[in-house]
Amino acid sequence: DPQERAFQERIDAGEKIEPKEWMPDGYRKNLIRQIGQHAHSEIVGQLPEGNWITRAPTLERKAILLAKVQDEAGHGLYLYCAAETLGVSRDELFEMLHEGKMKYSSIFNYPTLTWADMGAVGWLVDGAAIMNQVPLQRTSYGPYARAMIRICKEESFHQRQGFDIMMKMANGTAAQKRMAQDALDRFWYPALMMFGPSDKDSVHSAQSMAWKIKMNTNDELRQKFVDQTVPQAEYLGLTVPDNDLKKNEETGHYDFTQPDWAEFFDVLKGNGPCNADRMAARKEAWDGGAWVREAMAAHAAKKKAAKLAAE
Amino acid sequence: DPQERAFQERIDAGEKIEPKEWMPDGYRKNLIRQIGQHAHSEIVGQLPEGNWITRAPTLERKAILLAKVQDEAGHGLYLYCAAETLGVSRDELFEMLHEGKMKYSSIFNYPTLTWADMGAVGWLVDGAAIMNQVPLQRTSYGPYARAMIRICKEESFHQRQGFDIMMKMANGTAAQKRMAQDALDRFWYPALMMFGPSDKDSVHSAQSMAWKIKMNTNDELRQKFVDQTVPQAEYLGLTVPDNDLKKNEETGHYDFTQPDWAEFFDVLKGNGPCNADRMAARKEAWDGGAWVREAMAAHAAKKKAAKLAAE
């Protein structure tokens, strides 16, 4: 197909694809899936942090966490807008989320159990997210690439804040140190899972990389994350929960234990510790807010009608 | 009316009136109002204590409070049964409560704000209730008198437990002492109001006393309560919030300041601190439990039908 070939050539030449331009159905569908999943992750990701906003230990920490959650909702907004340029509405995307037809990042199916988890989420989860997202600033779809540029700027700020919480905890009282280590113990492998299964088991990889909607392999990014994070853990005086973790002097990279992929697929299937709670919270918010959305639409329509009548 | 005269003579002779016997409409209506209101008070009275069951400071205190609330629900049950002997069903009484056509004791429209309030409720509120209830063991209506005998036994136990909490608080840390005094400050006048307005302003008094469904005047009981309670407060080292409180050496009674009756009538009208919250909690429990009651009735009917079919 010459059209597809031309399209691929534009991508290979580093051109951006813009909304009104022709694109293969598969490209569109894959992008919608990927951007939508990312948007949903921002939204669902508010919940584990919201769980500690009401219990933040100081006014400053509460303010920082509120600002972070506000940013995340904002990221959700950019991404839904980017997805809308592909011809799918935000409400349709929500519906697919609520019906279980679209996913969000599995990491948010793990609970946040102590204040140190606010540190670990920033440090590890945002850290892994950035590692995924930085290359996506160069993705082939224009609106997506531009959204990622805005998002990455804020995310790296969040990651520093998370690390700052971990510092305070790791250098704090015995109980705080214990919380910090416990958070690392619980979030380490789920963070590694955020890059997805090994590339050989990954369904969408090859085509997505050709289309530049995926820029690196899962394993590359995971390795990069481990290489970056292990020295940080050492700096914090915390122990990564992996007895086989070791710097490989030949490769210069850390050798590490793979996460339990059976658990990964269990969580994906709905059996994570919080899947049911997260979806229930989102559905309750959505259904409970239906009357608000209807009222706002009705009010806007009345205003518009009154304006027309006045003209 | 000779029937009414004969009825009054039986009462004057100290006889008990039993359910199947003739009684004047007014007697029946007044009793339903009084017993129903008392039953509702037991039920609504669970809420201010329930507010602290989840925060009780020790396992022992939690157990004691649970036992107390269980007793109160039990008292409600006895009283609804007594009311049913007068031809009104429990569901009808609930409906009247929910529609605001029947009252419950206004004291439960005051909030319980510290653990010391659990002491004050037992000491002052149950104390005042007992003062009202002990004479009612001799009331003319048999089922009511018998219910009061069972209830009074448990209530005096509750009052002692409340006083015990106050002792611990009054002899505790500075913060605990402050809580104890604060509780007395907030509950003193509302407790005095529990006996109702002065007899000269009380609507139902004269006839009710003739019928022996009211045994003492409001002012008599209030005076008795003050005389009993002031020395207890002194024993606790707490100050009754009444600058004019003084033992009258001539009468042997305490002279005291009347509660603010404007507040009393405000609360009665619905403007107490918790009226709206209490009624909302009860209605929510009732409406939210409708499916349970329906299911239980349906199951019982099915079981009965199956039993009949088997016979």
Add this chain to the structure above:
Amino acid sequence: MDPLFEFLLRQGDNTLVLGHRISEWCGKAPVLEEDIALANTALDLIGQTQMWLGYAAEVEGAGRTADDLAFLRDAWDFRNLLLLERPNGDFGHTMMRQFLFDAYQIQNLKALEASSDPRIAEIAVKSGKEATYHLDRSRDTVIALGDGTSESNARMQSALDALWPYAGEMFLADEIDQAMAADHIAPLPLEYRAPWEAAVLPALAAAALKVPQDDFAHQGGKTGRRHSEHLGHMLATMQVLQRSYPGATW
């Protein structure tokens, strides 16, 4: 009891308690834009709390910090309006509470900009822009939801009916307020009533809502004499870490 300290607690506890309630919405708003706006409002209010309670702690001069005041006082030492500790209810209820307060707070801050206490004037100026934005937003939302559908109108009416008896406390004065007025630190709150009504009543009319005629006003929040049962539960959550791990830094 230093009246200035008490006055500052009232300011700071209002923003703290309302900020906390709003933050309870995190991730659960009916529209994504509202998630953002609610987080933003909570953030503003917590920022204002830092200023008010920070100054309160200085005035007290007992070595306490804003965090000590926020996280280590029990309910009876809180000085917020009862209105602000009311549970969130539905989204309309939350926005009605916000609107009734915002319309008062804007008057309060405007007046405090002229306070004889320069620190108070400074905090009022810094808070004013945020408060104006909050009021614009809560008013628009109340009007939209009141005017929207018959269901939304009924919900907003029931929110107004439930919250109205808590509005009056904003305008009550006691000896603290009198001391502030005497020192030209703040006017008597009664002065805010007329402009508050001038802002509130037309909006409620535009929202097709009936203003309750009963002027009964619950009180006991700003004096601390009698809060509602809700505040203690809020504080059990809010203060859990500072209470459970005394002396830790975060």
Add this chain to the structure above:
Amino acid sequence: MDPLFEFLLRQGDNTLVLGHRISEWCGKAPVLEEDIALANTALDLIGQTQMWLGYAAEVEGAGRTADDLAFLRDAWDFRNLLLLERPNGDFGHTMMRQFLFDAYQIQNLKALEASSDPRIAEIAVKSGKEATYHLDRSRDTVIALGDGTSESNARMQSALDALWPYAGEMFLADEIDQAMAADHIAPLPLEYRAPWEAAVLPALAAAALKVPQDDFAHQGGKTGRRHSEHLGHMLATMQVLQRSYPGATW
């Protein structure tokens, strides 16, 4: 870590956490008789907690009391089953959780009556009569509500579906359980599974409920490795006085 101490915490935390959840119903049950029964159940469970945690504190020998264990440990030190910290949901949900646990607990207590540790045997005997009553009641209620109306059946089915993945943790064993089995203090929990199913499945059938076929089991409660987010909130409430007023006696 003393396995006996851990084992006793598991017993006591189960009754404490479930007793607390049930006590949240106070004054809000759908029928007055249920108010009484729920208060009674909570009371039994708190009484059993006093025995379990009292003995745990003795075994630990660190000078702590049952109250210290209940009110001064944070969530990660709790050893209750995840099932028991699940929020109450509606009345049917609460009773389904109760039934799934009661049917296990009766096996557990029966086995512990023969424990080589005489104190444990004694507590088990004392708790057994109450537990039998709880099971009779929760089973009857589950059957009635499952069998009742189409609405109640749907509600009970959704309760069962939601809670089923939390049942499996009751039968999992770790090194603590192995140590208990080796010392004849308690059998391996897996031994309870068959009699549990023998009690549960016929009741669910009588309740016209479909047993979920997925045997996935959430875990992390009895080991303390990963509780749910709900436990921390429960403890913030439960422990507030002991945390806020350290050293006071009540």
